[in-house]
Amino acid sequence: MQKITLDQVQKNQSVIVEGVQGGFGVRNRINTMGIHKGDILKVKRSGIMRGPILVNVHGMDVAVGRGMARKITVSIYN
Amino acid sequence: MTSEEKNIQYDSGSDNITIVLVGQPNCGKSTIFNEVAGYKSIASNFPGATVEYTHTRVRIGTCVCQIVDLPGIYSLTGNDDISRDTQKYLLEEPIDVLINVIDSSLLSRSLEFTLQLMELDIPIVLNLNMIDEAERKGIEIDVKKLSDHLGIPAVTTIASKGKGISQLLSQALKTAREKKLPSHIDGHKDVESRIEEMMNILGDTFESEIRHSKHLVATRLMERNEYFEQKIKKHYPELTEDIEKYRNEVENIHGTTSDEVINAERHSLSMSIFEKVTRLGKSHIDWRDRIDNVLMHNFWGYVFLIIILLVFFNIIFSFGGMIEKPLTAFFDTIAASIYNFFDAGSLISVIAKGAVQGIGGGIAIVLPYLFPFLIGLAFLEDIGYLPRVAFLMDGIMHKIGLHGKSVIPVVLGYGCNVPAVMATKIIESPRDRFITAMIATMVPCAARMTIIMGLVGYYLGGTYVFVIYLLNFFIIGITGTVMKRLLPEITPGLMLEIPVYKVPRLRVLLMKTWLRLKDFIIIAWPLLIIGSAFLALIEFFNISQIINNVLSPLTGLLGLPSKVGVTLIFGVLRKELSMLMLIQAFGTSDLSSVMSAGQMLVFTIFVVFYIPCVATIGALWKQIKAQKTLIIIFLTIIIAFILGVITRGVTGIFW
Secondary structure (H helix, E strand, O other), X not given: OOEEEHHHOOXXXXXXXXXXXXXXXHHHHHHHOOOOOOOEEEEEEEOXXXXXXXEEEOXXXXXXXXXXXXXXXXXXXX | OOOOHHHEEOOOOOOEEEEEEEEOOOOOHHHHHHHHHHHHOEEEEOOOOOOEEEEEEEEEOOEEEEEEEOOOOOOOOOOOHHHHHHHHHHHHOOOOEEEEEEXXXXXXXXXXXXXXXXXXXXXXXXEEEOHHHHHHOOEEEOHHHHHHHHOOOEEEOEHHHOEOHHHHHHHHHHHHHHOOXXXXXXOOXXXXXXXXXXXXXXXXXXXXXXXXXXXXXXXHXXXXXXHHHHHHHHHOHHHHHHHHHHHHHHHHHHOOOHHHHHHHHHHHHHHHHHHHHEEEOOOOOOHHHHHHHHHOOOOHHHHHHHHHHHHHHHHHHHHHHHHHHHHHHHHHHHHHHHHHHOOOOOHHHHHHHHHHHHHHHHHHHHHHHXXXXXXXXXXXXXXXXXHHHHHHHHHHHHHOOOOHHHHHHHHHHOOOHHHHHHHHHHOOOHHHHHHHHHHHHHOOOHHHHHHHHXXXXXXXXXXXXXXXXXXXXXXXXXXXXXXXXXXXXXXXXXXXXXXXXXXXXXXXXXXXHHHHHHHHHHHHHHHHHHHHHHHHHHHHOXXXXXXXXXXXXXXXXXXXXXXXXXXXXXHHHOHHHHHHHHHHHHOOOOHHHOOOHHHHXXXXXXXXXXXXXXXXXXXXXXXXXXXXHHXXXXXXXXHHHHHHHHHHHHHHHHO
16 A cells, blocks of 8 residues: 655545654644544645645544645555 | 523522533634623633633523633643643633533534543533534434433534524533533543553542542543643652553554554544434535635635735725724814813823823724724634635745734734734744734834835835835845744644634624723723823923933934934834924924935834834733733844944945
8 A cells, every 4th residue: 555645645635544753742733633543534735835735534624734744644545 | 682592691699600611613612602791701811821711700590600711722632822721721720510512513523522521520511513514514413312422411502593502501500500420431441441550550649639530630641641741740750650651551552652542542432423423414515615616726815815805904994094084183182172171381281181192092093993903803713714814825924934824914014013913813823923923013004104105205206115115025034034943943833724614793703803902902002191191291391302312322323313313212102203203303394404315214214123113012012921022122123223224334335
């Protein structure tokens, strides 16, 4: 299974969260928003100029900063 | 007032109950609070914090209730100030019942927070708000089943339409009086067993010191929650080793950190409850998604952003402009009558007149702009547009050390710095808020524009006006970048919910506006009065000369005539005064006869950057507190100085 980071995902692609590369602070922020390992995220759009990535998870839209997105590893969901 | 609301009265009564509203952002909590609180809300800070919560007292039936609206947070264990202070409040303050307000259309995510709240051992009622939104998304919730699974009462409401609120409150009172504590829902056996073992070593004396159930303490320790870690370190440092041992056991079994395990447990629990109590049907096509295709579009999004900001800007300044003139005239008349009343020319008359002019300034000059701004801001907030602004601007803003949301204060600053500073409220991180506030004060407001136009524009021509604005823009960018590097980055990045668009309620808008206006008035007006009275004294005692002498090293360094000194002091009260006082100080309105072109440039540039006006200082004080305000005052004076001297040097060489 191909593993990439969230910022590399194409628009309208759905992915499964595999893990978070980061310390407690980063994990905490991601978990707090309701994003956990095994969740399905759908990438809705990508901001220009290294802007945030808009994903939909559990019916909610979340803007994830590019720096954060680079720390979330995902796999493609078919 | 609907018939449901008639039962809520505002009197004194018998028993005293504290109801606390708690929920995730955008769940409609504040709408519920506003329905109940009316105009009697009071905003307070958490002790020792800049985080605010609002509260009020109302009578419901025979009970005198304190109702508290805590800030919306996603989780009690979040690392940011708001979550920490809110958790602290919930752990330490006396609370009779919690109302957990949730957006029913986001039930699965919301339940995670509910489960956390249930761990606190406080009677709790689940409030399924926005039940109409859930319906729209095709989510059918079996409320009774949900209530049974959780073991707590559940009440549905549509707060935006005022429906179900009195039922919610009566259930809350009932639950408070019954003092029924929510029971704990178990997770995985292996995690639970470690938590139980932790509870054993925590001992009985521990419980009396920390006032919470051992189960809560153990769970939070497993989650590495800072609040409890601190308490253990302080009271029972000898237990840290054992606690770490249990954490490691859990981590070894599950292959990930213990806080992740607990989070994952809650997550799967809330998902399973969600699946058991809901049925997903067909959702109605949402035209609001279509709006976002445009408003968040990579090109059109920015076009519309500019349009919306321009409209916002224009409304504020047309409205303000309309009201300012008649109000200023009104206050000038009052000031004149007071002057005469107190025996014109005497010390008292001068001070009184000065004080009235000060208040007049606050009311006639700032308020006409502040009021439409605050309403507009509340409107953009409640409709849900602000997070979209942050999304569009975040990438660009980070390059100059700012936050996506910073664009709003900066744009507003071009009109007036006061609303700009107050707008920094929307930025959560204190560090970003500080940088944005600092930058907002460097943006040349309308008052400074009159100086730029009236002095440089009039005598030196339009090109130089453009140069000054360009220079200002660059300095702001550089300042932002420098501050970004100097101040450590605390927040790891943007994680922002983009909520569904909602129709704002006028009543809530007015309430928010009133609360924020009250804040500003309390701080700024005393400053304005004192400042004005002080300046009146200067005029009366003819101390201008003395002040000019005191400031002459400063003005000398800038190459400016010493008479300019006192005008700079006046400029602190109101920026446009500095130019007006020039005319008075030199006794002529043809300033080219007393100042060279170079001097005009130096003066203008200095005035554009130095110390914010008194009203802005008031707003800064309110938003970022005294210490940081003083830093900004200090920094702006230094920057203004450096730029002024450089300008003097450059113009000296070329002219």
